[in-house]
Amino acid sequence: MNDIGEFTLLIALAVALYGCAAYVMAVRGNRIDLYLSADKTPVIVWVCVVISSAALWRGFITNDFSLQYVWAYSNKELDTFYKLASFWGGQKGSLLFWTLILTTYMNVVYFQNRKKNIRLMPYAMAVMLVIIIFFLLLLNFSTNPFERIPLPPEDGRGLNPLLQNYWMVIHPPTLYLGYVGFTVPFAFAMAALISKNLDDGWIRLTKKWTLLAWFFLCMGNLFGASWAYVELGWGGYWAWDPVENAAFMPLLVATAFLHSIQIQEKKDMMKVWNMSLVLLTFVMTIFGTFITRSGLIQSVHTFDEATLGYYFLAFLAAIVIVCVYLILTRLPLLKSKNELDSLLSREASFLINNLMLLGIGFATFWGTIFPIISEAVRGVKITVGPPFYNQVNVPIGLVLLALIGIGPVIAWRRATWVNLKKNFQIPVIIGLVTAAVLFPIVPLGGRSEIFTYVTFILCAFVMASILREFLNGTRARMSLEEGGNFFGELGILTWRNKRRYGGYIVHIGMVLIFAGIAGSQSYSIHDQKHLKIGESLKLRDYTLTYEKLTVVEATSVKTRVIAQIGVYKNNKRVWTGRPEKEFYKGQNQPVTEVDVRSTIVEDIYIILADFSEDESATIKVYLNPMVSWLWTGGWVIAFGTMICMWPDRLEQRRRLDRMKKQEAIFAPAQE
Amino acid sequence: MNFVHFIQLILVMAILIAVGVPLFRGLSKIKLFAKLDKSGEEYKHLLVRKEEVLLSIKDLQFDLKTNKVSEQDYQKQRKKLELETIAILEKLENLEELEKAKKKGKKSSNPAKVV
Numbered sequence: 001m002n003d004i005g006e007f008t009l010l011i012a013l014a015v016a017l018y019g020c021a022a023y024v025m026a027v028r029g030n031r032i033d034l035y036l037s038a039d040k041t042p043v044i045v046w047v048c049v050v051i052s053s054a055a056l057w058r059g060f061i062t063n064d065f066s067l068q069y070v071w072a073y074s075n076k077e078l079d080t081f082y083k084l085a086s087f088w089g090g091q092k093g094s095l096l097f098w099t100l101i102l103t104t105y106m107n108v109v110y111f112q113n114r115k116k117n118i119r120l121m122p123y124a125m126a127v128m129l130v131i132i133i134f135f136l137l138l139l140n141f142s143t144n145p146f147e148r149i150p151l152p153p154e155d156g157r158g159l160n161p162l163l164q165n166y167w168m169v170i171h172p173p174t175l176y177l178g179y180v181g182f183t184v185p186f187a188f189a190m191a192a193l194i195s196k197n198l199d200d201g202w203i204r205l206t207k208k209w210t211l212l213a214w215f216f217l218c219m220g221n222l223f224g225a226s227w228a229y230v231e232l233g234w235g236g237y238w239a240w241d242p243v244e245n246a247a248f249m250p251l252l253v254a255t256a257f258l259h260s261i262q263i264q265e266k267k268d269m270m271k272v273w274n275m276s277l278v279l280l281t282f283v284m285t286i287f288g289t290f291i292t293r294s295g296l297i298q299s300v301h302t303f304d305e306a307t308l309g310y311y312f313l314a315f316l317a318a319i320v321i322v323c324v325y326l327i328l329t330r331l332p333l334l335k336s337k338n339e340l341d342s343l344l345s346r347e348a349s350f351l352i353n354n355l356m357l358l359g360i361g362f363a364t365f366w367g368t369i370f371p372i373i374s375e376a377v378r379g380v381k382i383t384v385g386p387p388f389y390n391q392v393n394v395p396i397g398l399v400l401l402a403l404i405g406i407g408p409v410i411a412w413r414r415a416t417w418v419n420l421k422k423n424f425q426i427p428v429i430i431g432l433v434t435a436a437v438l439f440p441i442v443p444l445g446g447r448s449e450i451f452t453y454v455t456f457i458l459c460a461f462v463m464a465s466i467l468r469e470f471l472n473g474t475r476a477r478m479s480l481e482e483g484g485n486f487f488g489e490l491g492i493l494t495w496r497n498k499r500r501y502g503g504y505i506v507h508i509g510m511v512l513i514f515a516g517i518a519g520s521q522s523y524s525i526h527d528q529k530h531l532k533i534g535e536s537l538k539l540r541d542y543t544l545t546y547e548k549l550t551v552v553e554a555t556s557v558k559t560r561v562i563a564q565i566g567v568y569k570n571n572k573r574v575w576t577g578r579p580e581k582e583f584y585k586g587q588n589q590p591v592t593e594v595d596v597r598s599t600i601v602e603d604i605y606i607i608l609a610d611f612s613e614d615e616s617a618t619i620k621v622y623l624n625p626m627v628s629w630l631w632t633g634g635w636v637i638a639f640g641t642m643i644c645m646w647p648d649r650l651e652q653r654r655r656l657d658r659m660k661k662q663e664a665i666f667a668p669a670q671e
Numbered sequence: 672m673n674f675v676h677f678i679q680l681i682l683v684m685a686i687l688i689a690v691g692v693p694l695f696r697g698l699s700k701i702k703l704f705a706k707l708d709k710s711g712e713e714y715k716h717l718l719v720r721k722e723e724v725l726l727s728i729k730d731l732q733f734d735l736k737t738n739k740v741s742e743q744d745y746q747k748q749r750k751k752l753e754l755e756t757i758a759i760l761e762k763l764e765n766l767e768e769l770e771k772a773k774k775k776g777k778k779s780s781n782p783a784k785v786v
Contacts, residue, residue, distance in 0.1 A: 003675045003679075004675060004678060004679065007679050007682075008682070011682065011683070011686065015686060015690070018690065026703055027703070030702050030703050030704055031699060031702075031703060032698050032701045032702065032703045033693050033694050033696065033698040033699045033701075034693075034694070034703075035703045036693035036696075036698065037690050037691070037692075037693040037694050039693075040689045040690050040693070041690065044686055044689060044690070118703075118704070119704065122703075197712075199712070199715075199716045199719070200719070201715075204719075265723060266723055266727060268720065268723075409739065410739070411731075411734040411739040411740045411744075412727065412730060412731070412734070413727075413731075413748055414740070414744055414747075414748060415739065415740065415744075416740065416741050416743075416744050418741060419738060419739055419740060419741055419744075422738055423738060423739060469737075472737040472738070473733075473737060475737075476733065476736040476737050479736070654722055658715070658718045658719065658722070661718060662711065662714055662715050662718065665714065665766075665767050665770050665771075
């Protein structure tokens, strides 16, 4: 099976090369025979990559340690659950997994569009095949997952214990689905540029794809934060680590794109800007993979055998050069046909939102590459830490938060101050009431605490502004539909305007995330104490009593040392925490497994930092307020995105009507 | 030849057949794209624009009902959008007329070719 897996990887490369060349020749020579032949290649490449992937998975499940990759990331004792996830545990497998997702996406796009968008499809497929070729070249000639060991060892090295967590099965695939998903809008944007078909057709084709990729990347980031929170044992969820940044930057650019395409659709303007944003989003995803696989930047996320930096750098440079060339040569075709009516309009607020998002993106990019630049210029690697990111990004983030509340209240095209004043009255009052209520409660000593205070005020303002939108919309509907009940009309309002109200729900999720970050970053407290059995530690209203230490032989390779901590509030037992240390055979460092009691107000986060033979132990406790708001915000975003993405029958009907009308007047495009 | 080689051979043959058959079906004379009809493309674009402007009018009405625009601004914007719609409809009509005339011309000059 390994031979077949390796062979199909090579065949996939050959077929992808042929497919790409055939698509290009079909378009250049206007030949349908070549096109039909090329059109078979997406499915063939996918089948080949699926066979390769199945072969590698088989290697993991059957403990085939003749494969170097299986030996490096698995062992006999590993749960089947983690054996399946080990597939993307290292560089080779993760590249194959990337290729598997990319070829799968390519085929979905192929089956969706092959009969509908004949003018763009050959170009888009050729672009996707070029990207697949790059990954297949790496897999075949640089980092082959089917590399053999001449004398296979008895057992494997095993998966890094830090990765033996259920998030390993969820977080990387979600992140990859997001990263890879941006290839589709990129391919169609390139297709539009190459074919000079530069109306907004490509945007209509790909906006849902962009939203899907954005959704997965957003969820991937949140899942990663959640994983870091429970696994790394430092009490936090985000550390501005270069690889975290790498996943954050495309998300920012894609968010800007998702907002600004609405202006292009509505007003037929900002074509260059939108084109640049979609290309930049893809460039950022490749930059992210470069960061992870270059070995240039140290991070907990980078792969052990990160050696592909130069390949990715060359690919990145090639993409940037081609994109810039195409945009520059197509500039006359990308000219806007309309202008901004007023600076006091939703379009203008979207523009400012774009600038803020790109501002955060640029600051993050600069902080991420600064170690590389400083090393190149001064010979010293200077790492930029969280204070830099917080100092720059927090103020910009607050402006962005305010815009989430301002945007919905401003009308498209032109708003007037009188109406704005009227519409902002209630949200501003709610913001001011929040300010007054919080003023005596929250500490306002330092810069960070003031920012947190402002964040809470803005969160209240934005929430009021969004809820007011739902309320006003429902009232307007109720005035039309006599006798309709409030919740029924609210449902109909949302369902009939999925994009607008789904978007507002996503914004509610963002508000929850902002509040969660502000609360947990500013008001977190912690303490650490070495305790003997029966001794206690006090932290604010809580008393934590160290009750016992248990040693459990979980498997033949894993030993768990569990501390039992009774948690009391006002002399009443509220929870029993069981933080632990896990010792894996053959691993020098134990793994810390924290225990968390999460409520809407705060998390009690307990770490077993150390223990002695006399059963005394060092216990570290954090009280992290409002962390659960972050995860709840994530689920709200997921719900809102689902509504936005839900197929719109009216839109489909309009598209069909357009096609019929065009065909009635003009001959069908295809002979 | 062992079993693995046999499977590999079958795979290569299947791929060659799948990819090669369209090349030998005598389709090389059929064009992939009809000549790009600029009027058709313009017509398609205008249909989309018409929809967008009509949707903008609907949004504007909703904005008036939810007090986002004043009556005065509403009238001004509506007028502007209506003029934009009229301009688009006129362009669409012109293109339709032009196309009809073109078709008529073709019919009379070469009636045998029309299918």
